[in-house]
Each structure stands twice: as C-alpha cells, then as structure tokens.
Amino acid sequence: MKTEEPVDLVVALPHEKLILGVLQEAGAGRMVEMADRNADLGLARITLRDPRSVAEHVADWYSQVRPGAEPAATSTPALDRVLIDLRAGFATLNGGWTPTMGKNRAVGRVPGMRNPRAGVSGAGEVSHGGGGAPRKVDEPGWAKARATTPGRGARVGIVDTALRRHDYLAGAWIGEQENGLPYAGGLPAEAGHATFIAGLVLRQAPGATLSVTALLDDSGVADSWEAAVRIVQLGREGLDVLNLSFVSYTDDGMPPLVLSTAIDRLDPDIVVVAAAGNHGFLDDGQERKVAWPAALNDVVAVGASSARGDGEPASFTPVGAWIDALAPGEDVESTYLDGTVRVWDEPDGARRERGFNGFARWSGTSFAAAAISGAIAARTVPGRASAWQAYEWIVRQAEEAAGENRRAEEPLLIEPDTLGWPSWVRRR
Known part of the structure; x- marks a missing residue:
C-alpha cells in the first residue's frame, strides 16, 4: 500500500x-x-x-x-x-x-496480508506479513446458530472497513452495511476485514451488540483525521469496548496528534483495544516500529501469538515493550465475504481471483485484537461488571497461568483457555 x-x-x-x-x-x-x-x-x-x-x-x-x-x-x-x-x-x-x-497522516488496515513493498513509514505506508491471504474454509459447525449469551447487553464498537451482509452476523449489529460484491472481478481481500473481525467478536460474545462504522475503504486505506472523527462519534453510543484494527506510523515515534486527541475524548470507562501491526517480519529495526493508536496510553495493544501453541509471538507480530498482550491471531477462522475475491498470492504477490463461501481462515494482529475485544465483551455485565473489570479479570487469569516464568518486558500471553475460545484456534 x-x-x-x-x-x-x-x-x-x-x-x-x-x-x-x-x-x-x-x-x-x-x-x-x-x-x-x-x-x-x-x-x-x-x-x-x-x-x-x-x-x-x-x-x-x-x-x-x-x-x-x-x-x-x-x-x-x-x-x-x-x-x-x-x-x-x-x-x-x-x-x-x-x-x-x-x-493528517494515513492509516491502514492490518489484515495480515503481504504487501510487495516491504516497509513502514511515517507517511502511513504499511507492509503486511503474517499468514498471507485469507483461505476459504467450509461452513463450520459453530456457524449454524448463534447463542444469545455471553455478552448480552455489552456493546462493542468497530471502526474498520464496511461490514458485508452475513447470516451469522444478522441482528447483532447496527451501522452502515455494504451488500454483496459490486466490483467486477470481486472485491480486494481487505474488504472483508470488518466482517472477519465482527465474526471473531461474536464467537466470543454472541449476545453483544456491535456498533460498526466504515472508515477504511475497500483497499483498507483512510486518513487519521477521518479516523479520529469516527472514533469520537462512535464513542457517544454507550460503548463498553472499542476495537481499532488499523495502524498509523510516525517517523519520530511520537503519537499522531489527531489519534491521541480522539482517544483522550472518549469516556474513560470504554476499553480501547488496538492491533499492534504486522511488521514483525521486517528487519533493520523496522520490526520495532511503534504502531498507533495501539501504543497510546490507556489503549490495550495486542499482538498475535503463534499458532504453534509454544507461547511465542507470531512471526509478523512486532517487537516492543509497548505491546500489552498476545492473543490468538494466526490462522484463525471467522466470517468472511461470499463470492469472488481478489487475494494476494504467494510467492509473487500478484492479485488473483478466488471464490469464497462466507468463511475463511486468516492471520494478523487485527484478529488478535478482536479476540481480546470479544473476550472482554463476554465478561461485561452492564451495571454489574464493567469492561475494565472484565479486562482485569482476563489479565489476572493470564498472569496466574504464566506464573513466575514471564519477564516483565514481555507482552502478556493470553491463552485460548483464558479467552474462552474452543480448540479450533490451535488447529493448523
């Protein structure tokens, strides 16, 4: 990009x-x-x-x-x-x-795609490593019906691409919706980003309500001014959790003014969860590039853990003490587009058309962030347990599981069992 x-x-x-x-x-x-x-x-x-x-x-x-x-x-x-x-x-x-x-900086999606131009820059250019393009899967058993609990009464905000119509998501969200695949030859793979994230949140908290606003275009690009405006607007809707799976970079490592201002304007009771970026596979120090808004104070910055189950970060997760937690984000399964999609193919990075049936497996810190957002919503009970209390419970459980083996400078590993995810997140 x-x-x-x-x-x-x-x-x-x-x-x-x-x-x-x-x-x-x-x-x-x-x-x-x-x-x-x-x-x-x-x-x-x-x-x-x-x-x-x-x-x-x-x-x-x-x-x-x-x-x-x-x-x-x-x-x-x-x-x-x-x-x-x-x-x-x-x-x-x-x-x-x-x-x-x-x-006014550029912001970009973080879906775990591989961009042929490796590198990140203060202008907002983002290169995506991770598990490559999304892959079609058969309709999974969990998609037959969606329960009404946990998460009933909790509200999760998603600022992302447009959400595409999907039966599994029906009745669970409010906001603008894009229907079908209007582009000749299909949409770019990035256009299914919000749909994938919404499915991950609802798999954790099927009773939650999603408030969705489209910021990124179908190629996953926007600017930080529009991002800040959407964040503040959505923050007025009584959110418990706000999921931000996009990134912006600065040459000096300082936070972008508009994004930091927008986060400061939110109700402090809202837990903001953001993706840490997919640039960990780069070298020459770029793997340590700080991503915003994830690195802002009072934002939970999430990287992806390896699907190997060894407790290590996925290869595309960046390096840095600013990352708070690692969660499943490699080769995970969720709702996706239905129809012809143009995906990046390895190893040449060319776009090729692939057919999808509404479900896919994909990798990226975007999806690790969605895992945390869904887990928080699942444990939020309005009037009894706030979103911050839910997050603190998750952190305590993860710290107890880690015991004395965890070093203070390392992100906290949040295992699927702590999140409440079933065993499919471990399957390759």
Whole structure:
C-alpha cells in the first residue's frame, strides 16, 4: 500500500488564527485553505494546496525570525518542513512555547496480508506479513446458530472497513452495511476485514451488540483525521469496548496528534483495544516500529501469538515493550465475504481471483485484537461488571497461568483457555 504525501496541517482550535496569521505573514496565505473544524476534537484541518511552496515561504519566515539559523532540510517532506520551521519559529518568539499542531497522516488496515513493498513509514505506508491471504474454509459447525449469551447487553464498537451482509452476523449489529460484491472481478481481500473481525467478536460474545462504522475503504486505506472523527462519534453510543484494527506510523515515534486527541475524548470507562501491526517480519529495526493508536496510553495493544501453541509471538507480530498482550491471531477462522475475491498470492504477490463461501481462515494482529475485544465483551455485565473489570479479570487469569516464568518486558500471553475460545484456534 503506497500512500500519497500528507498535505493537511492539523492545529488546536485555540491556535488556528495564530497559525493562519503566520502563514499569511510568510506569504503563503493564498496557498492554504481551511478544510474542516471539529469541536468534538478541538482541532482544525488546514489543507496546503502547494506544500512545497508553503514550505519555502515558511523557511524564509523562520530565517527572518532567527537570522543565521538553518531551516529544515529541503530533502525533508514538505509538510514536515512546514511543521519543523513553524515550531522552531514559535519557540524562538515565545520562550520555547509552540502551538499544538501536527499533520493528517494515513492509516491502514492490518489484515495480515503481504504487501510487495516491504516497509513502514511515517507517511502511513504499511507492509503486511503474517499468514498471507485469507483461505476459504467450509461452513463450520459453530456457524449454524448463534447463542444469545455471553455478552448480552455489552456493546462493542468497530471502526474498520464496511461490514458485508452475513447470516451469522444478522441482528447483532447496527451501522452502515455494504451488500454483496459490486466490483467486477470481486472485491480486494481487505474488504472483508470488518466482517472477519465482527465474526471473531461474536464467537466470543454472541449476545453483544456491535456498533460498526466504515472508515477504511475497500483497499483498507483512510486518513487519521477521518479516523479520529469516527472514533469520537462512535464513542457517544454507550460503548463498553472499542476495537481499532488499523495502524498509523510516525517517523519520530511520537503519537499522531489527531489519534491521541480522539482517544483522550472518549469516556474513560470504554476499553480501547488496538492491533499492534504486522511488521514483525521486517528487519533493520523496522520490526520495532511503534504502531498507533495501539501504543497510546490507556489503549490495550495486542499482538498475535503463534499458532504453534509454544507461547511465542507470531512471526509478523512486532517487537516492543509497548505491546500489552498476545492473543490468538494466526490462522484463525471467522466470517468472511461470499463470492469472488481478489487475494494476494504467494510467492509473487500478484492479485488473483478466488471464490469464497462466507468463511475463511486468516492471520494478523487485527484478529488478535478482536479476540481480546470479544473476550472482554463476554465478561461485561452492564451495571454489574464493567469492561475494565472484565479486562482485569482476563489479565489476572493470564498472569496466574504464566506464573513466575514471564519477564516483565514481555507482552502478556493470553491463552485460548483464558479467552474462552474452543480448540479450533490451535488447529493448523
């Protein structure tokens, strides 16, 4: 997945006029336009129509504010140059103080696909390792009927791709729905991401209600501004758990402004569960790249455990102390698309058409996150046991199972027995 260079500057609403005033002073006023203001986020989005020209004007402004100082290198992406020089200029003029600002980054799905372009970048380019493309399976026995407990009364939010119609999911969710496979030659495999996640949650908590909002397009791509808006909107619906199986990366390892702001705006009683990314198979340090929003404070960051059952992370799970837990996410089975789907084939990475019947096996930390979200919902009893209490119970059980063998810097391994999953998650 290759994304375009970001062109939106994001600023705190109280600092909006200040930033626009400086851009006007720098001679770039006509090169920018106000794209959006969101009172729920407390942020404004400013589009740079010509980012390179804006960067040159802001560099000249900074050189006047601080004569002799070196502006950001011209080899740096244009929007980054604008941010670097604006911050340096404001710090010079205000004793080190700078306005709250960032950029509208790309976010991507984490379905465990293999992208022919290996690598992750601050612009949001994501490469997916893991178990490759989804694989068709026959209709499983568990799909014949869905129970009404556990999870009755619990509500799980899912911000993901559009949800496709599926008999197993019927009556269990609210939100927009996409019907069928409207594309000639079938949808890309990523379009079934939310459907797969919804099935995993309901297998754990069949009585729960899913609140679903489509953020990612059928190729699994969106931007962080829209993600933040959807997160805040969905957070008003009385959620117990919010599942976020998408990622964004930053070059400096710092959290994206809009995503961290959105999480801060949520009711603290909501347990936010997020996928840690599928870049663990990379090298040269990229396997340690921090993924957002998973690494934010008060978000449960989930990696996938190996299907071998040896307690080790799956090969695509990234490395880092910011990951809180490992859960089954390799070669797991769930609801999926029905019809012709274009999947990535190994080893050449080409798209090829494959037929599906509504069920598949797939790998990725997205699905490990869904396992945790479903397990929390299954143990949530509104008015009696909150989602955080349910998560803490799961953690205690996992810690007792691990005993003294677990090292503090390692993610907590949450075994299928603790989650309540049946033995099929171990089957290859």
